Amino acid sequence: MIPRPFEYHAPKTLPEAIALLNEYGAEAKVLAGGHSLLPMMKLRFAEPAHLIDLGKLAELKGIREAGGEIRIGAMTTENELIWSELLQTHCPLIVEGARQISDPQVRYRGTLGGDLSHGDPGNDHPALMMALDASFVLMGEHGERIVSADDFFLGTYATLLEPGEIMTEIRIPTPAAGTGSCYAKLKRKTGDFATAAAAVTLRTSAGTLSAVRIALTNVADTALRARDAEQYLQGKPLDEPALAEAARLAMAACAPVADLRGDIDYKTAMAGEMTRRALTTAYARAAH
């Protein structure tokens, strides 16, 4: 319950935050919503000497459309995602995903950027962002770089973020009209991380699938694309044999760890089932 002592910084601007992060290096942690970091500090899993609170940086908040993309500030909260009319209309997958993340209080604080930067395979946004072909803006001392969600997650709690960098924005190509999507999440109870979950976006053309992206949550050391299943489905109608084969191929990509949510076989089977359900629902929601 009691974190180790640390020094607290509340920069007013992004350059100030980055300067602090560079000054204190590995001793420092960025504080966003605080709903992963503070719990780890309370259990003494994390013991940073400096916390750099991004809570005062209004520039890291907000959801807007620009240049065919939806751009979301990294400090935008889950609750703000849920109630965004722009997302409800043009990117309902994020809304459906965010509604299944944690609980109301946590969603008032936890942020999109924090969920992604944490690099926990249990988090939901990594797979959602892969399914949406998102990219992330990482800002450091020497400027910004943009990396793809597909490349960002390296391992459990490990991402492409370098020391001294802060994720500032998430960019999502605005899904074409008629895109179907679904996030199917199996969990033991409200607020739990997924036993297994699948995020799907797809489009159809003349009764067949013309574009499919499938990403899986918490069935490997990172979120992952089920690329073999995607390739297999391309150009096919979504009938029962195609669903069964797609689920089998998605399961083949899984490498979960056994824990209280189940053993390897169960989680793998559930990843297949969630893939099947997400595909079926996304297909029903797509324009035909």
Place this chain on the structure above:
Amino acid sequence: MSNKTVVSFNLNGKQTDVIVEPRELLIHTLREKCLHTGPHIGCETSHCGACTVDFNGMSVKSCTLLTVQAEGAEVQTVEGLAQGGELHALQEGFMQEHGLQCGFCTPGMLMRAYRLLHENPSPSDEEIRYWMAGNLCRCTGYQNIVKAVQYAARKLRGEAVETSHPLMTADTH
């Protein structure tokens, strides 16, 4: 390092200044420095919601917020719900509908329901359950909490309220 700092916030309408270490959690400040001991601590993993307070128009778990983050904030606890000795509709609802037993989750439940009814004055039972999922209760089984929130929602909308647990009258013995 970790020198104490002064943090000023508004607590139930009163300007409040506290001196804290950066690592102090808001729940501890409220309970130990402000002596508002209604908010409780039921876990150390941010699940139970017994520490829920209203913070700048949001329901937050005050065990997962540093007091230094509350600089300039508007904080409301269960102690601020009743006005002039009159119970808030939610407090009355929890009493009338038997929405508490041990009372440990109740301050957090009330503060979460307070914000919920601001945002959605006419929730369905299902919506109440979904939007109060961040608050655990060991005693009630939640059924009467849903009724209590509905009771308060009716009263706040200006409708007639009647408890679903009427007292037995003399002729029903």
